[in-house]
Amino acid sequence: MALVPSHSAAPPPRCATPVPPPFPHPWGGSLGPDECLSFPCPVLREDGFGARPQYECYLAELPPGQTNKEGGSVVGYVLFTYTYSTWKGRNLYMDNLYVQPQFRGQKIGKRLIEKAAQAAVSKGCGQLRMHVANWKAKDKDFLARQGGEDLTAKEGWTLFNLDEDALRRLAAQSTI
Amino acid sequence: VTGEKHLPHLKAARSSAARFLKVLRKCEPAINSQVLILDLLEDGFGEHPFYHCLIAEVPKEGQTGSSCTVGYAMYYFTYDPWIGKLLYLEDFYVMEPYRGLGIGSEILKRLSQIAIKTNCSCMHFLVVIWNKPSIEYYVRRGALDLSTEEGWHLFRFDKENLLRMASGE
Numbered sequence: 001m002a003l004v005p006s007h008s009a010a011p012p013p014r015c016a017t018p019v020p021p022p023f024p025h026p027w028g029g030s031l032g033p034d035e036c037l038s039f040p041c042p043v044l045r046e047d048g049f050g051a052r053p054q055y056e057c058y059l060a061e062l063p064p065g066q067t068n069k070e071g072g073s074v075v076g077y078v079l080f081t082y083t084y085s086t087w088k089g090r091n092l093y094m095d096n097l098y099v100q101p102q103f104r105g106q107k108i109g110k111r112l113i114e115k116a117a118q119a120a121v122s123k124g125c126g127q128l129r130m131h132v133a134n135w136k137a138k139d140k141d142f143l144a145r146q147g148g149e150d151l152t153a154k155e156g157w158t159l160f161n162l163d164e165d166a167l168r169r170l171a172a173q174s175t176i
Numbered sequence: 177v178t179g180e181k182h183l184p185h186l187k188a189a190r191s192s193a194a195r196f197l198k199v200l201r202k203c204e205p206a207i208n209s210q211v212l213i214l215d216l217l218e219d220g221f222g223e224h225p226f227y228h229c230l231i232a233e234v235p236k237e238g239q240t241g242s243s244c245t246v247g248y249a250m251y252y253f254t255y256d257p258w259i260g261k262l263l264y265l266e267d268f269y270v271m272e273p274y275r276g277l278g279i280g281s282e283i284l285k286r287l288s289q290i291a292i293k294t295n296c297s298c299m300h301f302l303v304v305i306w307n308k309p310s311i312e313y314y315v316r317r318g319a320l321d322l323s324t325e326e327g328w329h330l331f332r333f334d335k336e337n338l339l340r341m342a343s344g345e
Contacts, residue, residue: 127333163320
């Protein structure tokens with residue numbers, strides 16, 4: 001099992017394929033060349049591997065010759081961004097951590113989060129934060145075993161969202 | 177940063193950083209400003225900023241051309257491969273004597289414009305659940321509580337755990 005930074009060689013990685021990081025679909029399977037849910041793959045490629053990368057990611061890949069049941073070699077990934085706190089300085093925010101179900105229980109998730117932690121330490125970050133769905137007990141247990149604290153349960157921190165419609169309404173308000 | 181050609185940028189950066197530090201000292205006096213000065217300059221106003229900020233200033237009474245800082249917002253961008261870029265609002269503060277004047281609304285409006293201009297699909301921020309006035313403020317403006325509605329919980333790994341994970345223990 002290799003953990004490759006998706007931009008370890010000259011970006012973009014594996015430029016022969018039609019989509020960059022073929023992110024394993026969190027609901028099973030891998031996204032094919034024409035599938036990208038509602039978000040355009042060329043944007044994903046440019047945002048991660050263009051002139052100004054907006055995220056970093058590491059992929060968990062099977063050794064050459066081995067494939068998952070979809071015929072691909074990527075079985076998991078971690079994607080993160082660098083964030084900030086006026087109290088604590090640099091932080092790392094883990095936007096996504098995913099391992100295909102058939103490859104769980106092999107410490108792949110642990111190695112992926114360790115990669116994120118190494119990136120955090122090398123950038124001088126003091127914290128790593130991520131959101132996880134409360135109803136995913138196994139995911140929460142995994143994070144707790146690695147030393148994660150549930151700040152929503154412990155301190156009441158609640159995530160709020162202003163969606164695109166709300167943003168457009170706020171942006172169009174008259175000036176004071 | 178070396179060389180004469182960098183000086184104008186550095187002067188502008190120093191000036192912006194100084195203004196940001198000034199508003200932080202007023203709004204968050206508990207922050208250790210000695211540590212922050214160098215970090216703020218590099219992390220917010222250098223070539224690869226970790227964060228961005230908006231500072232609210234009002235003219236000083238009786239002093240033309242002079243202003244005082246009364247609030248600020250600090251934000252950065254995160255990323256979700258399914259929806260793209262998000263604007264994450266980390267700090268948002270207006271000093272008490274200046275609340276109720278529309279300054280917070282103006283800051284939120286500017287942030288929303290920035291989010292749209294930078295192709296963000298939404299804006300995220302955290303509020304402590306028992307801070308009812310803040311929650312009402314945001315809900316009135318169209319915000320949705322994702323922790324309650326969708327069960328999202330914030331997990332944190334502190335420095336000690338980061339170092340332990342990074343060493344592969």
